[in-house]
Amino acid sequence: MRRLAILGASGHGKVIADAALLSGWDEVIFYDDAWPEKEMNGRWPIVGNTAALLMRILPFDGVVVGIGNNKIRLEKTQQLALLDLPVVTIVHPSAVISPFSMIGYGSVVLANSVVQVDTSVGVAALINTSSTVDHDCVLADGVHICPGAHLAGGVHVGEKSWIGIGSSIKQLVNIGANVMIGAGAVVVTDIVDSVTVAGVPARILCSEKKC
Ligand SMILES: CC(=O)SCCNC(=O)CCNC(=O)[C@H](O)C(C)(C)COP(=O)(O)OP(=O)(O)OC[C@H]1O[C@@H](n2cnc3c(N)ncnc32)[C@H](O)[C@@H]1OP(=O)(O)O
Numbered sequence: 616m617r618r619l620a621i622l623g624a625s626g627h628g629k630v631i632a633d634a635a636l637l638s639g640w641d642e643v644i645f646y647d648d649a650w651p652e653k654e655m656n657g658r659w660p661i662v663g664n665t666a667a668l669l670m671r672i673l674p675f676d677g678v679v680v681g682i683g684n685n686k687i688r689l690e691k692t693q694q695l696a697l698l699d700l701p702v703v704t705i706v707h708p709s710a711v712i713s714p715f716s717m718i719g720y721g722s723v724v725l726a727n728s729v730v731q732v733d734t735s736v737g738v739a740a741l742i743n744t745s746s747t748v749d750h751d752c753v754l755a756d757g758v759h760i761c762p763g764a765h766l767a768g769g770v771h772v773g774e775k776s777w778i779g780i781g782s783s784i785k786q787l788v789n790i791g792a793n794v795m796i797g798a799g800a801v802v803v804t805d806i807v808d809s810v811t812v813a814g815v816p817a818r819i820l821c822s823e824k825k826c
Pocket residue numbers: 743761762778779780795796797798799800811812813814820821
């Protein structure tokens with residue numbers, strides 16, 4: 616009997632629960648700071664808040680952070696790992712991951728996604744439904760590749776960047792840290808840190824200095 620704890624009782628958490636049960640976990644329990652006001656996440660119980668998780672009042676065999684915000688997900692994952700909790704990676708059984716790629720701890724790889732050969736994915740990354748990350752890509756910690764996004768070969772993505780739903784990134788493009796790529800964008804040039812880009816081809820909508 617293998618029990619998975621998920622921190623973050625959200626819709627995204629439910630997707631992780633579903634993938635976990637399909638990939639061999641027997642039971643899922645949630646933790647969320649909205650507990651005890653909130654007691655269920657869909658069909659799954661919320662059994663405590665972050666403090667209860669850290670105290671391990673209920674036993675569990677693995678833990679993963681189910682929070683969509685890249686910064687918070689990464690920070691919480693690193694905190695759990697520092698405290699020696701058994702942070703795991705969840706991979707949906709329909710995902711295809713090259714044995715010659717690397718996936719960091721606390722990452723989640725969802726249904727029908729593909730991670731190709733010689734690609735490296737950092738800690739607490741999220742490879743969402745039906746996205747593809749082709750050969751020789753480097754994804755830093757806390758990155759989110761949204762559903763249906765496609766990265767060609769040799770793309771680099773900096774820490775905590777968000778690659779929006781249905782976007783496409785040309786081969787060998789470097790995307791900085793804390794970047795937001797808009798839904799449906801086509802990125803054909805390098806993108807500096809901390810900007811939001813959108814459109815075809817993608818242009819800067821907003822930067823840290825001016826929105
Ligand atoms: C399982 C899941 O649900 S995973 C979640 C997946 N979701 C995503 O990937 C969402 C990605 N987010 C987006 O695309 C957002 O629209 C962003 C981040 C690009 C911009 O959001 P905001 O900063 O709130 O911008 P806002 O909505 O105010 O729009 C500003 C302008 O940009 C335009 N714009 C916004 N998004 C896009 C886009 N994706 N492509 C082209 N233009 C866009 C708007 O039409 C608007 O133009 P206007 O000034 O001429 O009216």
